Amino acid sequence: xxxxxxxxxADEESLRASLRSLLRDRAHGDTxxxxxxxxxxxxxxxxxxxxxxxxxxDLLLDTEDAVASAAAVVTEELGRAVAPVPxxxxxxxxxxxVSSLDDAELTQTLRSGGTVVLASxxxxxxxxxxxxxxxxxxxxxxxxxxxxxxxDAGGADVLLVPAQRGEDLVLVAVEAAQANVNRFxxxxxxxxxxxxxxxxxxxxxxxxxDAVARALGAARLYGLASLAxxxxxxxxxVFERGIAYIKERRQFARQVGSFQAIKHRxxxxxxxxxxxxxxxxxxxxxxxxxxxxxxxxxxxxxxxAAAYSKKVTTHVAEEILQFHGGAGMxxxxxxxxxxxxxxxxxxxxxxxEQVEDQLAAIIDIED
Amino acid sequence: MIGVVAQAWRxxxxxxxxxAKRELLxxxxxxxxxxxxxxxxxxxxxxxxxxxEGSGAKISFAANAQALSALDVxxxxxxxxxxxxxxxxxxxxxxxxxxxxxxxxxxxxxxSIEGGTxxxxxxxxxxxxxxxxxxxxxxxxxxxxDLPK
Numbered sequence: 001x002x003x004x005x006x007x008x009x010a011d012e013e014s015l016r017a018s019l020r021s022l023l024r025d026r027a028h029g030d031t032x033x034x035x036x037x038x039x040x041x042x043x044x045x046x047x048x049x050x051x052x053x054x055x056x057x058d059l060l061l062d063t064e065d066a067v068a069s070a071a072a073v074v075t076e077e078l079g080r081a082v083a084p085v086p087x088x089x090x091x092x093x094x095x096x097x098v099s100s101l102d103d104a105e106l107t108q109t110l111r112s113g114g115t116v117v118l119a120s121x122x123x124x125x126x127x128x129x130x131x132x133x134x135x136x137x138x139x140x141x142x143x144x145x146x147x148x149x150x151x152d153a154g155g156a157d158v159l160l161v162p163a164q165r166g167e168d169l170v171l172v173a174v175e176a177a178q179a180n181v182n183r184f185x186x187x188x189x190x191x192x193x194x195x196x197x198x199x200x201x202x203x204x205x206x207x208x209x210d211a212v213a214r215a216l217g218a219a220r221l222y223g224l225a226s227l228a229x230x231x232x233x234x235x236x237x238v239f240e241r242g243i244a245y246i247k248e249r250r251q252f253a254r255q256v257g258s259f260q261a262i263k264h265r266x267x268x269x270x271x272x273x274x275x276x277x278x279x280x281x282x283x284x285x286x287x288x289x290x291x292x293x294x295x296x297x298x299x300x301x302x303x304x305a306a307a308y309s310k311k312v313t314t315h316v317a318e319e320i321l322q323f324h325g326g327a328g329m330x331x332x333x334x335x336x337x338x339x340x341x342x343x344x345x346x347x348x349x350x351x352x353e354q355v356e357d358q359l360a361a362i363i364d365i366e367d
Numbered sequence: 368m369i370g371v372v373a374q375a376w377r378x379x380x381x382x383x384x385x386x387a388k389r390e391l392l393x394x395x396x397x398x399x400x401x402x403x404x405x406x407x408x409x410x411x412x413x414x415x416x417x418x419x420e421g422s423g424a425k426i427s428f429a430a431n432a433q434a435l436s437a438l439d440v441x442x443x444x445x446x447x448x449x450x451x452x453x454x455x456x457x458x459x460x461x462x463x464x465x466x467x468x469x470x471x472x473x474x475x476x477x478x479s480i481e482g483g484t485x486x487x488x489x490x491x492x493x494x495x496x497x498x499x500x501x502x503x504x505x506x507x508x509x510x511x512x513d514l515p516k
Binding site: 003005006007243246247254255257258260262263264266267268270271274275276277278279281282300304305307308311353356357359360363364365366367 | 392396399400401414
């Protein structure tokens with residue numbers, strides 16, 4: 001296995017600093033918590049600021065592979081803030097598809113600050129699996145079927161829908177306004193979920209056949225790499241908040257953090273956070289160095305980071321909740337935001353077990 | 368150890384089970400992320416900026432070695448219990464991955480004790496890296512010979 005460069009680079013750190021500063025101002029815990037208000041807070045201005053003003057929304061459309069690494073920096077910082085911004089869905093997964101398939105219209109949509117979302121279940125381990133059927137209809141395609149639990153569909157301008165046309169897999173672009181998109185209350189309101197229904201909805205065929213399957217595979221890999229980075233941010237930030245709390249909080253006439261049981265659990269959580277960060281970094285850098293050719297080493301790096309992230313992030317958040325005692329059960333601290341995001345992320349783009357099984361196939365661990 | 372157990376898996380379909388597969392994959396991932404954390408630390412140190420990542424490395428190494436050697440015994444059934452011999456010996460070389468599964472399982476128990484006991488390292492991480500308060504120590508200002516036994 002070749003050695004990838006894991007050291008920080010100046011450009012990425014500069015991007016990190018700008019984004020962190022923006023999120024400190026505009027995605028403070030109290031602000032993010034309004035995602036749980038009735039009705040839910042509106043984060044479109046924040047999304048615009050990140051995706052358009054900061055230019056993160058069309059990062060992946062640039063042909064240099066190095067952007068995969070920059071995208072990881074963006075998702076990590078967004079994870080630190082648990083920011084309700086559709087970066088993973090639009091700027092990573094959809095943008096990867098648009099880039100692979102080289103679709104001019106969708107490229108223009110993304111470049112001009114529009115949001116594009118793949119209409120797949122949030123927990124899909126295989127993006128080519130679809131319950132939507134397509135029929136040729138005049139110049140375009142007509143879609144019929146449901147997709148339950150699509151992340152970020154509500155804020156999308158365009159939905160990209162994988163559908164079966166007879167034996168063929170097609171990818172269809174639909175104006176989101178043409179579809180039935182219904183939000184439902186879910187555990188993690190910072191990545192809202194929607195049930196989407198197509199009833200003879202018309203759309204434009206973007207691509208068909210193997211090209212679609214390949215593009216979806218690549219998009220999922222980019223998505224998993226970003227997810228791992230996001231999780232590193234979620235775990236890292238909640239961990240730091242936990243340490244700050246146990247230094248400050250006193251019970252039994254001393255700092256909660258002075259009890260050895262707590263110190264040991266904190267040390268173990270620190271190791272998990274540190275290892276996750278290294279794995280996510282390796283995945284991003286390996287992908288960035290892949291020159292468009294996704295090798296087994298790249299897949300291994302990404303799947304490892306994603307699987308580990310699904311294992312440890314929730315655990316770290318749960319430990320930090322416990323460290324907060326009764327306060328951890330309230331919304332007085334933002335710990336619940338991290339816990340809910342980590343929990344939902346266990347499912348994004350497939351379960352930990354699905355990712356591990358995909359890894360097994362590559363590293364020759366057969367059933 | 369991951370190499371030893373993965374090799375056993377590949378060469379012996381009769382050792383495989385769904386539960387063992389889950390454990391093996393988990394430990395493969397754990398071994399790999401520990402390796403990557405070590406790599407990050409090496410690169411930082413080579414660049415003149417060593418980070419604290421190394422402290423965690425020993426804890427992870429020990430935990431992984433123990434879990435892998437334990438899985439190894441369980442996975443092999445009777446073969447996992449076969450021992451070479453119990454003769455007292457003075458080994459001329461180090462072998463954490465040699466001999467037989469039972470030996471490796473027992474030997475790995477020492478990994479979390481020797482060269483930095485896991486609990487002591489956790490205290491060091493907590494106090495020196497995370498800045499958490501130290502505990503009341505009765506041994507700090509006394510010579511070892513003067514400590515109450």
